[in-house]
Amino acid sequence: MTEVSSKDSFVLDANTFAKLHPKEFYRKFLTNNIRPDGRLLKKFRKTSINLNSLKSAEGSCVLKMGKTSVVCGIKAEVAAPRVDDPRKGYIVPNVELSPICSSIFKPGPPGELAQSISERIDKLFKQCKIIDLDKLCISEKNAVWVLYIDVVCLSYDGNIFDAALFSIISALKTLKLPEVNYIEEEGKVEATEERTISIELLSIPLSATYVVFDEKYILADPNEEEENLSSTSITFIYNEDHKLCGLSKLGGVPLSKELIQDCMTSAIERTDSLRQLLDTTIQQL
Structure with a gap:
């Protein structure tokens, strides 16, 4: 008969421990001010x-x-203006999260997360006046531009709102519309040769999202696992003048003024760096 020493013990490897006890796995890292993926x-x-x-x-x-990766495409179509805004064009944002990007999403109509993000972006356009919708008017009461802004997630690993918003703003900065005229006698729109026009952005709001883990650790730009393990998320939206354009909080964990201020400072730095990335990329076109 073989005796087992009391000193012998069953030891889990790191991957197994992370799967069986994900929160405890994270705690062991966060107490040392680092995350499992190596980020501070x-x-x-x-x-x-x-x-x-x-x-x-x-x-x-x-x-x-x-x-996390997304592709944003903007299609422009001529349409009749809305009755309540005959001088303005309009924007239709849509975010798609399908099984292609992650198995957590199901085929069929847009899920709750996709709808929520689309609605938040639509609200942001209206509140922040990102585009002068009057500039999308071709002929008052007759024809306007409609911008269909579609964001398709190719690979999902958390923080889809920040990714979607930045991709939209970036795509808008490259937007070129055909120069057109409305022929009143014929009631139709005609393009003038191959000229194009750009649409100026009145504001460039960008976002930075954080989650709260164990009610005390604030994690920036959460991946999917961090989102699932956290009880609260908070998103700050700042424009280029560092004006707070939006603030949303999901979850009930209260945050101290010090923590919020710390996040706000970090969010301003993050959104500034994204604008710098956008400017640099445009200059290289």
Whole structure:
């Protein structure tokens, strides 16, 4: 008969421990002010953009934020103006999260997360006046431009709102519309040769998202696992003048003024760095 020493013990390897006890696994890292992916708590993932990637769109952007990647394409169509705004064009944002980007999403109509993000972006356009909608008017009461802004997630690993918003702003900066005239006698719109016009952005709001883990650790730019393990998320939206354009909080964990102020400072730095990335990328076109 073989005796087992009392000193012998069953030891889990790191991957197994992380799967069985994910929160405890994270705690062991966070107590040392580092995350399992090697980032510091307030460190954002590497972000890159590729502009004008879709030749069939009037403006486009492919964005990578860590392992989250999205493509934004803007299609412009001529339509009749809305009755309540005969001098303004309009914008229709849509975010798509399908099984292609992650198995957590199901085929069929847009899920709750996709709808929520689309609605938040639509609200942001209205509140921040990102585009002068009057500039989308071709002929009052007759014809306007409609911008269909579609964001498709290619790979999902958390923080889809920040990725979607930055891809939209980046695609808008590349937007080129055909120069057109409205022929009143014929009731139709005609393009003038091959000239194009750009649409100036009145504001460039960008976002920075954080989650709260264990009610005390603030993690910037959460990946999917961090989102699932955290009880609260908070998103700050700042424009180029460092004006707070939006603030949303999901979850009930109260945050101290000191923590909020710390996040606000970090968010301003993050959104500034994204604008700098956008400016640099445009200059290289």
